[in-house]
Structure formats: C-alpha cells, structure tokens
Amino acid sequence: MAIGRPLNRVEAREKVTGAARYTADxxxxxxxxxxxxxxxxxxxxVRAIDTTRAEAAPGVLxxxxxxNRPQWHGTPDALRYQETRFPLADEHIHHxxxxxxxxxxxxxxxxxxxADLVAVDYETRPAVPTLDAALPDAHQPVWRFEPEFPTLLAIGDPEAMLAAADVRIEREYRTPYYSHAPMEPHATLAHWAGGSLxxxxxxxxxxxxxxxxxxALGVPPDRVRVISSLVGGAFGNKTAVWGPTLLAAVAARQVGRPVQLVVTRKQVFTCHGHQPPILQRLRVGANRDGTLQAIVHHTVNGTPVLFDRPEGAISPTGxxxxxxxxxxxxxxARMHMPTPAxxxxxxxxxxxFAVGSALDxxxxxxxxxxVELRRRNHLAAHPLERKPWSGKQLLECYDEGARRFGWERRAPRPRMMRDGGDWVGFGMSSAQRLEHHGPARAVVEIRDDGTAEVRTSTQEIGTGNLTTLTQVAAGGTGIEPDRIGFRSGDTTLPESSPTYGSRTTGSTGTAVHLAALRARQVAARLAIADARSPLHGLPEERIGAAHGRLYDVDAPRRGETYRELLRxxxxxxxxxQGFHDLAGRDPRFSYATFGAHFTEVRIDDTLRRVRVTRHVGVFAVGRVLNPKTARNQAQGGIVYALGGALMEELTADPVTGRFIAPALTDYHVPVNADVGEIDVSFVEEPDYGAHPLGAKGxxxxxAVGVHASIANAVYHAIGIRVRDLPITPDKLVAGPR
Structure with a gap:
C-alpha cells in the first residue's frame, strides 16, 4: 500500500542537485x-519625481x-487584490x-x-509609527470581505460568570511584527503574445x-496563463497577487518583450506581507476545582491606514x-505600515500564545x-456550531506527549530544577486548528505503458505535497509511486485547492483520490467486459489493484497488468477526473486538528540565554499519508514557532515607522545551533467524516501552541513570566538570581 509509507520526496533529487527550477530561474x-x-x-x-537620469542610463527601456503608468481596470476590492490600491496608483504615500x-x-x-538614479521630492507628514501610538484610535473593523471569524461575540453572560468565579486573572500579551522571511523572494516573468499573457x-x-x-489589466481571464510549480517558501505571503506581478505584466506589454522582476531581500520584508503587532487582553475565571467559567478576550492589531484588516487571534478562545x-x-488600530498578509x-x-499562557x-x-487543568476542561463539541468533533484525540495527545517527555519529573513550582549553571524548566500547551476545506479538481491518467500521471494545479511549496499526492494516486490505481508522474502549478491544469490554510491534503488529496479510484474502476469494468481478460465476468467488488495490475482478490494470481489490458x-x-467540495463532508460534525506540545528549556543564570533543549509534539491529524514528510513538516513548524518565541521581531522605528534593518542579517531566524531535540509523533485515527481519505491538514x-509552551517553560525555569514576545535575554536579566 503506497499510502502510509515513508517515501522520499519526488522532487528531492532535482532540489539537491540544483536542477529544480523556481520562478526566478x-x-x-x-x-x-x-x-x-x-x-x-x-x-x-510625492511632490515631484525626476526620472531624467534613470531614463538616460545605459540599457534602460x-x-x-x-x-505615466497605464490605466488600471476594475477596483482592488472587487478583484480581491491583496491591497486596497493598485501599485503606482497616485502620489500619496502610506508606508x-x-x-x-x-x-x-x-x-x-x-x-x-x-532605479538608484530616480530622484523623489517628498512632502513628509507625521506618521503613526507603532501600535501604542495608534491605540487611542482603535475601533471595530469594517472588514472589506465577508468576515471569516466574529469580531464581536458573546456566549452567555461572561461578565456575570467572571464575577461569580472563585479565581480570576487578568493579563495582557503582545506579539510583534513577524516577517514571513521565505528563502525565495517574490518573482514574476511576464510575456505577451497575440493579446494573451x-x-x-x-x-x-x-x-x-x-x-x-x-x-486589473482589462483582459479576459482565459487570455491569462499563470505558472508556478516550485515555490521556495511562502508561509502565507504568496497567497495573493502583489503589485510587482501586475507591474511586470504592464511593463512587458509596454516594451514588447518578456520582463522579469525579482524583488530584493529588503523589499521582501517591507512590501510583501507580515503579521502585524497584536495586543491581547484576557480575563479568565475558574472555580477552585479548575472548571473554567468564562474567558473575555479583547484584541487590537495594527492595520494599514487605508483599510481595516483584523487578525483572528480570538480563533482558539471559544x-x-x-x-x-x-x-x-x-x-x-491604523498605522502607517505595509499591508499585512x-x-x-x-x-x-x-x-x-495568549490563551495557552493564561491557562498556565x-x-x-x-x-x-x-496538563490536568486542560484535561478537566476538555471540549467535546464545537460550541458555536453545536456539533461534536468528528474525531478528537486531544486527550491521547496529552497522554502520549507527557509519557514521551517525562512530564512526571516536573517540579510543581518555578525555580526548583537546576543542572549546573542552568535553570531547567518544563512547559506545555495545547494545539488546535479548525479544518478548512476548498473545492478542488484533479485528473488521473492510466497509460498503456503501465505508468500514470496526475494533473492538478497545486504547487510544491516545500511541504512534500507532490509526494503525498503521488502516494494517493498510487493507492487509488495500484500503480507504484515511481511509475507515476505529476503535472502541477499551471492554470491550464484542473483547479486545485490553494496551498494555504492546510487545505492540500484534505481537499486536493481527495480530488486526486477520487480521480484515481474512477480511473481504476473504468479499467476494472473494461476487464470484466473483455472476454479475453482473466478477470472477465467477475463482480466488480472482487477486483483489486496493486503493483500495476488488476487481480481477483479471492485468487490474487489471477489478473493482468494495466499495460496488457489497455493494449x-x-x-x-x-x-x-475527481472533484472535491463541501458536499462530501458529513454535516453532523465539526472538524479540527489537535495536538499537544511539551518543552524543556535551559537558561544560563548569568547570561539568561534561553535554549530549547527538548521539544515533544504529538498531533492528531487523521490518517498520516507519509510519516516521513509529516514528521519533517511538524519539525519545521515547531522550529518556525521557536523562532517566533525567542528571536523573531521586525522592529519599527518609533518615530518614522520605518522597519529597522529589514534583512536576514538582523531579523533572526533559528539555525541548526538553536534547535535542540525535536520528538514528533502522531495519534493516528482516520477521520473519514472530514475527507474520504481520512487525512486532515x-x-x-x-506550530500552534509552541509559543505558549516555550514561554510557560521559561516561567517554570526561572520564575519570570514574559508576556511580550520574543523572549530575549534582556527581558530576563532583571529577574531573581
């Protein structure tokens, strides 16, 4: 069975040998x-802009x-463009x-x-540079698209329940600007031919x-072809169209030649998305036995001056x-900041981070x-949809994570565990994310040479999804994965679900699964109807497929290869073709993925440097299609969140709002020396209510909950609670010695 095997990535050789071709290639x-x-x-x-020297420079077209830019068509809102203004729209400057x-x-x-020769004469105005400066004007957002989450909600009477609770805490938590910082910068190559782009x-x-x-360009969609096969990291900042893509297309039409535009590393940080600073205020009430009574969660996030973009930090609250x-x-709160994403x-x-820290x-x-506090407040059903979870193994994640981590060795109070010059701390947090679905189509072709091909427009963004989708096709057709090819990343192919929101496995995977099963079914019926076939006349349910052949499940030696049958x-x-939409989801249930994080930190008593020496993550994501790529993906998510907890911060100048040193030299991300032992495992139970494959994203x-798990471990080690990320040594030096 191809599904469930730890296969190597199908594109691995191309990547490690340098043969892989990304957009800029x-x-x-x-x-x-x-x-x-x-x-x-x-x-x-812009009071004036002088392009005379630039136009006279060598090679300039x-x-x-x-x-002088061409006229844009439509409006950003109507087109669901990433920003609310098209590039070079007017003279006004907003960030x-x-x-x-x-x-x-x-x-x-x-x-x-x-470009360095273009001279700009500015009329400068005072900026709103930081979230604190913007807070006096904080307001309920006017969201330009349909709301994806409630921005104002009350279940029951939270104020009364808080007042009646035995124990109440009130805390404030902050997260900074975070940058996606993908290795691959945004790139576009645009080419016009005969009115088509x-x-x-x-x-x-x-x-x-x-x-x-x-x-935006005023051409019919069927005259535009978009290609993107391999993506060198995205993390969400390539979910939508940004200005350079439109500008490259405009320029290509104007000069009559293909135009390539690759943004600089600095521009990756300043103009292509980030997570804005977020202030979160939580009030939590509970009874003495640990039963939670109420949570009131108020968040304020920075948003561009041109439009309101709320962040869904309240997502896990209820x-x-x-x-x-x-x-x-x-x-x-409106700031002079680039558009978040x-x-x-x-x-x-x-x-x-806020909810997990508050629970701690x-x-x-x-x-x-x-751990026990979380057990006592285990949630069996979605409180808003009032439906039970289709599959929830969170308690099992707690059990397995605590066992693998050695949670029983945890001292009950902070500053009780020491090893030489290091304070040692244990922390943990829950993980949960609602399962998202999206429409998806895929085609599977079985050929007369015994090979097969999958065709769908998904991209390989570094997660190994081309490998798992190949395994899905292999499981459906019975053809070995190394005999299956893949065409992807092109609008000439069937539309897949986007490669964001953890949709690929469930949605696009289901489309590939159904296409493969249908292709196999057509082949089986062809054999049944063929008097020359050894499978002639058999009931369809008795025909299996493996190793590139159809066979009688009651007599496995009886059968023939696809090659023999087709020729x-x-x-x-x-x-x-296979198609996935929400109609395939069981409406009786709500859907989510779950997990538990356990972290050990060591903190040098002199320098107060935090090291994550061990981390255990246990996850319930339904059926695991490939344990190797799944484990790799989980380790990567944990490493990402470790960076957000301990070092990542895109700092804005408190007067001008300009990002200070936007570059990988100053925006620190984890390297090998920062990463300790990461133990990943899965509580595997297929969730066929969510998807026919039984797999979820x-x-x-x-990565959800890692920030809190690390912060909780830091407090346990040294007795200092850091509520504003990242947890840098300067925030620990003033504490107890």
Missing amino acids: ARLPGMVYAALVGSAVSAGR AVLTHL HGQYLAMVVAGTREQAAHA TVYTTSQHVHGDRPVIAG TVYALRSVGVRVEV TMRTPGDGPGM ELSYELGIDP RNGRRSIVE LGEVV
Missing part, C-alpha cells in the same frame, strides 16, 4: 529586467511612475517602502543602477491569481476549552498541574 528569449523604487518615508506624498517607480532595462544590474510567478494558488491579474461563557472583541498559523498562533498562569493560581483493447489511456496545527 525561468528564461525566455529577449527577456529584460525590472527594478523597483521604494519610498524613503512612511507618510506624505522604460521608467514607470504614477504619472515606508511603498513602490513609487519601476525601471526596465536590458540587464538586472542596469535596472538596479537606473503568460505569467510565471511565485504563487500559492495560480487559479486564484488569474482573475486578479486579468481584471473552541479549545470547555467554557460556560465567552466574550470576544476584535479591534484594529496571511501568515503561518494566522490567528491561531498568536491567539494560542491559572494553573499556578489554582495549584493544579497544567489488447486498443486504448492508449484511461483519463478520469497538518501544516499549521503543528
């Missing part, structure tokens, strides 16, 4: 290059500004780094040099990008633990072990 005859000019101020307007001009030249170096671009959903590009009453309020466990990640603080107030019947191939739940 694409080449076309006559290709030229573009470079962007960003604003040096955060607020104001065009310089575009708001004064540092905002694109003010684009230069097109014969070489990349010529374009970059000419081909766009090679870094994307997590090519079919979603196509109508945005077509609408759905993780059993509560008699819940109150949530989401507000936004969906980012690594959006909502759930920062929300669980409550455990000390009550004198109840943190004898003059068929070059069998092609079938694991790309994001694995």
Whole structure:
C-alpha cells in the first residue's frame, strides 16, 4: 500500500542537485529586467519625481511612475487584490517602502543602477509609527470581505460568570511584527503574445491569481496563463497577487518583450506581507476545582491606514476549552505600515500564545498541574456550531506527549530544577486548528505503458505535497509511486485547492483520490467486459489493484497488468477526473486538528540565554499519508514557532515607522545551533467524516501552541513570566538570581 509509507520526496533529487527550477530561474528569449523604487518615508506624498537620469542610463527601456503608468481596470476590492490600491496608483504615500517607480532595462544590474538614479521630492507628514501610538484610535473593523471569524461575540453572560468565579486573572500579551522571511523572494516573468499573457510567478494558488491579474489589466481571464510549480517558501505571503506581478505584466506589454522582476531581500520584508503587532487582553475565571467559567478576550492589531484588516487571534478562545461563557472583541488600530498578509498559523498562533499562557498562569493560581487543568476542561463539541468533533484525540495527545517527555519529573513550582549553571524548566500547551476545506479538481491518467500521471494545479511549496499526492494516486490505481508522474502549478491544469490554510491534503488529496479510484474502476469494468481478460465476468467488488495490475482478490494470481489490458483493447489511456467540495463532508460534525506540545528549556543564570533543549509534539491529524514528510513538516513548524518565541521581531522605528534593518542579517531566524531535540509523533485515527481519505491538514496545527509552551517553560525555569514576545535575554536579566 503506497499510502502510509515513508517515501522520499519526488522532487528531492532535482532540489539537491540544483536542477529544480523556481520562478526566478525561468528564461525566455529577449527577456529584460525590472527594478523597483521604494519610498524613503512612511507618510506624505510625492511632490515631484525626476526620472531624467534613470531614463538616460545605459540599457534602460522604460521608467514607470504614477504619472505615466497605464490605466488600471476594475477596483482592488472587487478583484480581491491583496491591497486596497493598485501599485503606482497616485502620489500619496502610506508606508515606508511603498513602490513609487519601476525601471526596465536590458540587464538586472542596469535596472538596479537606473532605479538608484530616480530622484523623489517628498512632502513628509507625521506618521503613526507603532501600535501604542495608534491605540487611542482603535475601533471595530469594517472588514472589506465577508468576515471569516466574529469580531464581536458573546456566549452567555461572561461578565456575570467572571464575577461569580472563585479565581480570576487578568493579563495582557503582545506579539510583534513577524516577517514571513521565505528563502525565495517574490518573482514574476511576464510575456505577451497575440493579446494573451503568460505569467510565471511565485504563487500559492495560480487559479486564484488569474482573475486578479486579468481584471486589473482589462483582459479576459482565459487570455491569462499563470505558472508556478516550485515555490521556495511562502508561509502565507504568496497567497495573493502583489503589485510587482501586475507591474511586470504592464511593463512587458509596454516594451514588447518578456520582463522579469525579482524583488530584493529588503523589499521582501517591507512590501510583501507580515503579521502585524497584536495586543491581547484576557480575563479568565475558574472555580477552585479548575472548571473554567468564562474567558473575555479583547484584541487590537495594527492595520494599514487605508483599510481595516483584523487578525483572528480570538480563533482558539471559544473552541479549545470547555467554557460556560465567552466574550470576544476584535479591534484594529491604523498605522502607517505595509499591508499585512496571511501568515503561518494566522490567528491561531498568536491567539494560542495568549490563551495557552493564561491557562498556565491559572494553573499556578489554582495549584493544579497544567496538563490536568486542560484535561478537566476538555471540549467535546464545537460550541458555536453545536456539533461534536468528528474525531478528537486531544486527550491521547496529552497522554502520549507527557509519557514521551517525562512530564512526571516536573517540579510543581518555578525555580526548583537546576543542572549546573542552568535553570531547567518544563512547559506545555495545547494545539488546535479548525479544518478548512476548498473545492478542488484533479485528473488521473492510466497509460498503456503501465505508468500514470496526475494533473492538478497545486504547487510544491516545500511541504512534500507532490509526494503525498503521488502516494494517493498510487493507492487509488495500484500503480507504484515511481511509475507515476505529476503535472502541477499551471492554470491550464484542473483547479486545485490553494496551498494555504492546510487545505492540500484534505481537499486536493481527495480530488486526486477520487480521480484515481474512477480511473481504476473504468479499467476494472473494461476487464470484466473483455472476454479475453482473466478477470472477465467477475463482480466488480472482487477486483483489486496493486503493483500495476488488476487481480481477483479471492485468487490474487489471477489478473493482468494495466499495460496488457489497455493494449489488447486498443486504448492508449484511461483519463478520469475527481472533484472535491463541501458536499462530501458529513454535516453532523465539526472538524479540527489537535495536538499537544511539551518543552524543556535551559537558561544560563548569568547570561539568561534561553535554549530549547527538548521539544515533544504529538498531533492528531487523521490518517498520516507519509510519516516521513509529516514528521519533517511538524519539525519545521515547531522550529518556525521557536523562532517566533525567542528571536523573531521586525522592529519599527518609533518615530518614522520605518522597519529597522529589514534583512536576514538582523531579523533572526533559528539555525541548526538553536534547535535542540525535536520528538514528533502522531495519534493516528482516520477521520473519514472530514475527507474520504481520512487525512486532515497538518501544516499549521503543528506550530500552534509552541509559543505558549516555550514561554510557560521559561516561567517554570526561572520564575519570570514574559508576556511580550520574543523572549530575549534582556527581558530576563532583571529577574531573581
């Protein structure tokens, strides 16, 4: 059985040998290059822009500004464009780094040099640079799309329940600007031919990008082809179209040649999404026996001055633990900041930092072990949908995680565990993320040479999804994975679910699964009807498939290969399509993925440097399609969140709002020396109510709760509670010695 085997990645050899081709590796005859000019101020307007020197520079073909760019079509809101204004829309400046001009030249170096020659005369205005500066104007958001979560909600009477609780805590938690910081910067190669546009671009959903590009340029969607096969990291910042993609297409039409635009590393940090700073205030009430009574959760996040974009940090508040009453309020505060974007466990990640930390603080107030407190408040059903979870093995995750970690060795109070010059601390947190679904189509073709091919528009974004989808096709057809090819990342292929929101495994995987089963079924019926086939006349349910052949399950030696069957019947191939939508989900249940994190930290008593020396993560994500790629994905999610807990912070100047040193040299992410032992395991129980495959998404739940688990371990080690991430040594030096 292909599903469940720890297969190596299908694209691994290409990647390690350098043969893999990413968007910036694409080449076309006559290709030229573009470079962007960003604003040096955060607020104001362009009083004048002088492009004379740039236009006269060697190799320059065009310089575009708001004064001479072609007319945009449609509106950003109607097209669901990432921002509320198209690039180079006007002279007004709303954030540092905002694109003010684009230069097109014969070489990349010529374009970059000419971009430096563009002179801008600014009229500078006072900026709202930080969340604290914006807080006085915090308000309920006016969300420009349909709300994906409630921004104001009350279940029961939370104020009354809090007042009646035996124990109450009130805390404030903060998370900073976080950058996606993918290794691959945004890149686009645009080419026009006969009124049709081909766009090679870094994307997590090519079919979603196509109508945005077509609408902004005023061409029919069927005249636009979008290609994105391999993506070198995204974490959410490639979920939608950004300005450079549109500008490259405009420039290609203007100069009549293919135009490649690859943004600089600095521009990755300033103009292509981030998670904004978030302030969270929690009030929690419980009885002496640990039974939670109420949580009131108020969040305020930074948002651009042009529109309201709420972050869903309240996502885990009412759905993780059993509560008699819940109150949530989401507000936004407008800042002169670049547009945020969906980012690594959006909502759930920062929300669980606050909720998971508050539960830990409550455990000390009550004198109840943190794991036991969570057990006593286990939630059996979704409180808003009023449906039981289709599959919830969270208690088993607690058990297995505590056993593997050695939780029984934990001292009951902080500052009780020491090893030489290090304080040692144990912390833990729950993990949960609602399971998302999306429509998806896929085609599976079985060929007369005994091979098969999967066709769907998904991308490989580094998670191994092409490998698991190949295994799904192998499981459905009975053809070995190494005999199955894959075509992906192209709008000429059937539309897959986006590669964000942990949708690929469940949604696109189901489409591939159904297509494979249908192709196999057509082959089986062909054999049954063929008097020359050894399977002729058998009931369909008696025909199995394995190792590239159909066989009688009651007499496995009786059968034939696909190759023999198709060639004898003059068929070059069998092609079938699979489709997934919400109709396949059992409406009686609610769906989510679950997990538990356990962390050991060591803190040097002199330098107060925090090291995560051990981390155990146990997850319930339904059926695990490939334990090797699943474990790798889980370890990666934990490492990402470790960075967010201990070192990642995109710092804004408190006066101007400009990001200070936006580069990987200063925005620290974990390296090998920062990562200790990570033990990942799964409580595997297929959830066929969620998807016919029984599998659910694991790309994001694995990171939810890690921030809290680490912060809780730090408190247990040294007795200092850090409520504003990241947990850097300066926040610990003033504490007890």
